[in-house]
Amino acid sequence: MEGHVVLKRVQAIAGTPTIDDTNYASTYYIYNDLGELVCVIPPEATNRLSTEFFQSGATNSSKEAFLQRWAFRYKYDARKRMVLKQVPGADSVRMVYDKRDRLIFTQDGNQRLVNKWAYTVYDGLNRLIISGVYKHGSALTHAGMTALVNDPVNGIGHHETYNGCRIKPWIHRNCISTEIFCQQV
Secondary structure (H helix, E strand, C coil): CCCCCCEEECCCCCCCCCCCCCCCCEEEEEEEEEEECCEEECCHHHHHHHHHHHCCCCCCHHHHHHHHHEEEEECCCCCCCCCEEEECCCCHHHHHHHHCCCEEECCCCHHCCCEEEEEEEEEEECCCEEEEEECCCCHHHHHHHHHHHCCCCCCCCCCCCCCCECCCCCCCCCCCCCCEEECCC
C-alpha cells in the first residue's frame, strides 16, 4: 500500500531508549485490500496486545471484546462510503446514504436501543434543510434501513421540494408524516 501510514511512534520517555512499544507510544493503522482504513489501534491498546489479544487462551469472542474496548474500527460499502464507525468503549454508529451519496440517517448504540435514527433532509442544491429523529416501529438493521431508503415505491426521493409555504419531508412517506409550515408574507 503506497502512501498509507501503518505505524506512528512518539517517544514516550527521555533519552535514547530502545525502540519498542514500551518506550514509544505506538499507534497502528490497518487497511483492507482496497486501501480503506478499517482499524486504528491506539497506544494503550498496543501495550495490551501481547497480554490480552495474542495470549494463548484468547478466543474470537475475547479478541472481539478487546477490539470493541480499545480500537477504532470502520466499515465501508461497495461505493467506499463509511457505513459503520466504532470508537473505543462505545457501540458502533451506523450510517445510511441516499443514491446521491449524502448521509441521511445515522444511528448510535443508544438510539438503537429505542429504534431511533437521526435523519437529515436536503434540498435540490444539497443544502441541509431539516434534521431530526425518526422512530421506527421495530428494530431496523443497517441493511433494513438501506433497503427502506432505496425502495423504488415507498423510499426516499432525491431532495425536498418547497412550494413557498410548506415543506413536506420526503423521508419514507409511510412512516414520517412530519410537515413544517411557514407563514405567508
